[in-house]
Amino acid sequence: MRGTTVLPGTPCAAPRAGDPPVHRLEVRLPDEVPFAAGTFDAVGPLSRAAFPHRHTFYEVVHVTAGTGTHVVDLARWELRPPHLAVIVPGQVHHWEDVRDLDGTVVLFTEDFLLDHPGDRELLRRLGERPWLTLDAPTHARTARLMAELAEEYGHGAAGFATVLRSLLRVLLVRTARLPGAVEPPAGRAGAVAEEFARLVARAGADRWAAARSVRECAGRIGVTPGHLTEAVRAATGRTPGALLREARTREAQRLLVGTELSIRQVADRVGFDDPAYFCRFFRRETGRSPGDFRKHHDRRVPSLEGDGVPA
Template sequence: MVRATPPLPLHEIEVPVPNGLSPFAIGTFDEIGSFTRARFPHRHDFYEILFLTGGGGVHVVDFEPYEIEPNSVYVLAPGQVHFWKDSELITGRVLVFAEEFLLVHPGGLLPAPGGSPLLRLDDAQAAQVEEVLDDIDREYRSRDPGYATMLQAHLHILLVRIQRLRQAHPRVPASSSIVWRFTRLVTKHVLAERSVTAYAERVGVTAGHLTDLVRAALGTTPGAVIRAALALEAKRLLAQTELSVAQIAHALGFEDPSYFGRFFKREAGASPGDFRRDIREKYQLAHDL
């Protein structure tokens, strides 16, 4: 039975749509809007690429803290929860787009859900990224004939460039198109479907082959990816809602709250109650509810 989880704050794109295509925008943090520096946890219905050139504080993505530093690139997927803590003078560029705006299927070009959203660059690498962002920005503002197609082409180049830079960092694994599709499906449908076989059928391979691909790309198993996605949804609800543990267990499809408690402690290393208390205390989230 599918459960409907209570909605968390969702930011939708409120920008011009090029030539009637899917939403796309680029600009400074000030130009894109207040949500770009939001200090409260929220999630997006679009992809967001952040290129930071200055500022201080902490950027928290799915409850993992990242120190704000220049020459940092974040690639955030739809549904990820993030916010800024103790941040000041954040500068750089923000690029937002819907998946449908891409020229090709994003598998292989975007990091698999669950991977690190952060890529730190040296000055030469940052210059490579900034060069493409400059091209995108000029095309976006000029609105010359055919600019939507040009934006799609430049976005494709940017994603390839970021992917190459990610592959240059051994700690950032690359993912195949099939693995990306699998992990993306899990993030979208984990509340309704938790069968490895079912996901394998959706991406057109056997369960055994999917297991081999996920192990090679991510160093884990499809089942572990599914469990991690479910635990992440639980963390989001524990941190950002006043639902009881039993209500959250029910919302996530667990008939037995005690089983949910054991599952969560195994995945998160703490009981649901302890996690809620500790995460709210760490990030002062209770004041935002």
């Protein structure tokens, strides 16, 4: 996918002024496969970045040692290894006060999943539960598989991309089997609900211009608003309107905590033309004003508009 990979040494980017830094996947050569695997040290310093940032790629992390906290959006996960973490494009994450962090990191873009298109939806659902604690047998099995991925990637022998895709497929399927990892969709209703979820996940890229309401989402999917509501409620137990509000609120929270954008700029980023209406919406959804929420979660770092952050 264009813009998701860069050559080594390319700095992080911010698509819009003030946004969290965006880390693109480094590939060794322009025609290399969009995949990387190895230890935290082998993958590079950004694999344990202490500043909030997003990815253009997927990241699966098998944490085998270390102390500290892994922060994904607003959820804080204390390190008590072994863990398996799944971070999807668009989520904001960083590592906080970590010491002796060890494990294996697997990075890949959506392009790498073209042979298995259903994996994109599986990854989205895994990203909703991004922190899993492993029992001893699962930890050992996961360690062997992650080591195989890193070894195959490191050797780069003939046909290695095919082997990597196959091993990655096994990793995703096994991860989905873990207790609490994903909730299975429910038939045709599940398919419509999945398409709705994909649409909402992509909405942030265009400032919610095409997904501000249930009617707009239904039109994009090609169903009536009533059918969309029934399908989403059957698959999730919730209404699409509630899920839309939750997603816009989550994105606003990410920007308030991870950037120095003004309240007006945050409102614009999540599709509100009127900052005052955004403030009322945010208070209704969270119980706090945007300003109070930012003060309560004041863990911001300088944006790329100032001195920047290391890349």
